[in-house]
Amino acid sequence: MFDLLIVAAMLVCALQAVRGTRLLIAALWLAGASALTALMMYRLGAPEVAVIELSVGAGLVTVLFVFAINIAGEEPPVKLRSLVPAPLACIAVFCAVGLAAAMALPNLRTESVLVQADRFATVLWEQRNLDVILQVVLILGGALTVLGLLAAGPAHARKEQQ
């Protein structure tokens, strides 16, 4: 019953994050969805990733969103008409998700088979070390890109002033 509540709340949060017109509110709903995702992961038996998701997904990313929205500023509150007609979008999404659900849910196994005995750290560092390298590269690349992007503005402006 508890799980049902989590899933329902998570979906409501997600829907609100997508629906709302105000960006700041959307970011807060997203944080809620993220926190509930972390809870769901914990229930599924993945506490390590749940903690990371809680701190990074719900914490860091939300802060960044708020930060970015602050700098970029809110759009004027006029609601822009969506380019894809809303009913068409709903039908397409419904078809895709419905088909996937019809195919996947009836065949879903409900109990898990033998449980991997290794610790998370062991698996991550010893069996998936390529992933770790990839993550390091990603983080470095991301940091450099952001630095470049944010530095480009002032430098550009300076050049124009000259």
Place this chain on the structure above:
Amino acid sequence: MPNIETLALLSIALPWIGAVVVWLVQDRKPRLQHTLAVLFALAGAVAAVAMIPRRTEVNVLDFPLGSAFGHLTFLPDGLGVFLAVIAAVIGSLAVIFSVDYMKGEKQLGRYYAYVLFFIGSMVGLVLSSNLLLVFVFWEITALCSYALISFYNDDPKAVAAGIKALIITQVGGIGLLMGALFLYAYQGNYDVPTFLAGAAKLPANVLALMAFGFLIAAAAKSAQFPFQTWLPDAMEAPTPISALIHAATMVNAGVYLLARFYPAFEAVPNWKLAVLVVGAVTALMAAVMAIVSNDLKRVLAYSTVSQLGYMFYAIGAGGVFASQFHLLSHAVFKALLFLSAGAVIHSVHTRDMREMGGLGKQMPLGKVVMIIGGLALAGIPFLNGFWSKELVLEAGHEGGPMWAWLFMLVGAGLTALYTLRFLTMVFYGEPHSGAHVHDAGPAMKTALVPLALGTLTTWLLAGQFGQFLGKALPQGHEVESTGALLMQIATAPATLLALAVVALGLAAWWQRDRLAGVAHALHGVGTMASNSFGFEAINRGVIRMTVASAASLRTIHDGVLNWTVMAILVGRVVILAILALGGA
């Protein structure tokens, strides 16, 4: 002593490391850049040469990369090591030559970085035995070739030529990729030795598709009919690049590909005939074009196309050994010709042969080495070009149809004719330019002399070369000693006939004034040849069609995210629906 694994890795990695190092040294220190480039190229060449006595027939250096890419493996067998040595040694000679040729040029870092990157990739291409990896190296060489053709990137002609070369070789790349994916689909991995050993296990139609895909790839890379148009335009590159990439190494990748996979595709119906026809048509057509061109480098480019045609012809006739032997000779003497042409162009500052003439006195060394190279190209005894070309003709006489052999004989005569023509135009006659002409510089000489010596002597190694290639040759090829092989060539009746035709070609140039009537009668052919037999027009038509279709497809590429996501979603629904119906 290092083992073969280390050497194979070193011969690829050293030039690559050199590329990065030279790139990192800023352009403010050109002397350091020259020195470093030469050092790294030489180190790579030493590693490649050291592989010769340690070659094996089994895969070495196994890097597992998961199920999708298979194992990255390298196979330093005779054929692979042979081409790796050619790439590394001629590559380092071209780099040494560049020290003089590129003196004072801007952006040396970019130049040397690409050259070294190319050398490493070429060695990787011929050593790797994972077909996907072969494809990756194949494309890297194409990319380097593009970047170096367009090296003078403020010259629109050079940029256009680079893009042309890139696009045409990409067409071939698609053929190779198709072959690789078919191999993966039917064999479950990309391993080349497994494929060569058990090609018959694949369905016949799949094998045929692969065979012709590889033929397209090889023809595009080696500038064979109908893809020959990119190579003459590629002469906008600096001359050491023309010598290295567009004469001695990269264009040989096509011949390598066909030779490597010959055992697998031999039995595919009509495949050998197709290879032979492509080679024969190209050899003759390019020889005719070489006669009418007035640009020294273009003449050499056409002759490269023509000689590559001879190699294709030899493979088509079953003479894999002949093709590889000619490849060796050609790599040496054509690199020599290009580099000496580079020395000439460097000192007279023009490529138009009508403005040269009488350079023999001012450039004694340039004259001697270029004549050695030219005579080898013409097939004059006893230079290396003579032996290998006769071997090719002999293989064609035994294994190919008569008409194609006659084609090639005429081609040999024409080769002698245009060789004599460009040698005379450059070194004899009245001097046309009043400018002061200087002989090749010291670094140029260092590169030219070994190549000239090679042109004079590589044929002495014919027997060892056959032994060296070993298992890479088709079954049943008997390895003979040098003496026996040379005797066999020298005494074959075909050789005498070919020599007679070559002499006829030489005589035709000697008596060119008396043959003015014939020349006049053939004027139409000449005009057609200088318009490259209409292939340029076909190229332009294809480009126009592509651009038009792209413009009309632009409306669906509007760059609006929502519709893009919509399209992805619809595609997903379709795939899911197919799966649902198929699963039911």
Place this chain on the structure above:
Amino acid sequence: MMSLSLPFLAAVAVLGLLGIGLLGLLLTRNLIKVVVGIQILVKGGMIALVLAGRLSGQVQTGQALALTVIVADTIVSVVALAFAVQVRRQFGTLDLQALSTLRR
């Protein structure tokens, strides 16, 4: 009740998040909202990875993959947000339609 077991609910959550994320990507015209849509989509993916790990008995491998996805997703969001800030500075709008220059 068997149909409301934890794996079943998790699968529903995955499908729901995927659907909502796609809906967001289809309907929004605001660059920052696009990032929100991607975030929701990826959260569905993460739960799916953990669930798959649990069902196949390889919880830790599932976790490791989910961690990679978290890292990648965070980096994507950060870069996209930086882009959005920069776009707003340069062009004064976040509207996709107005920003598109490929249209004719």
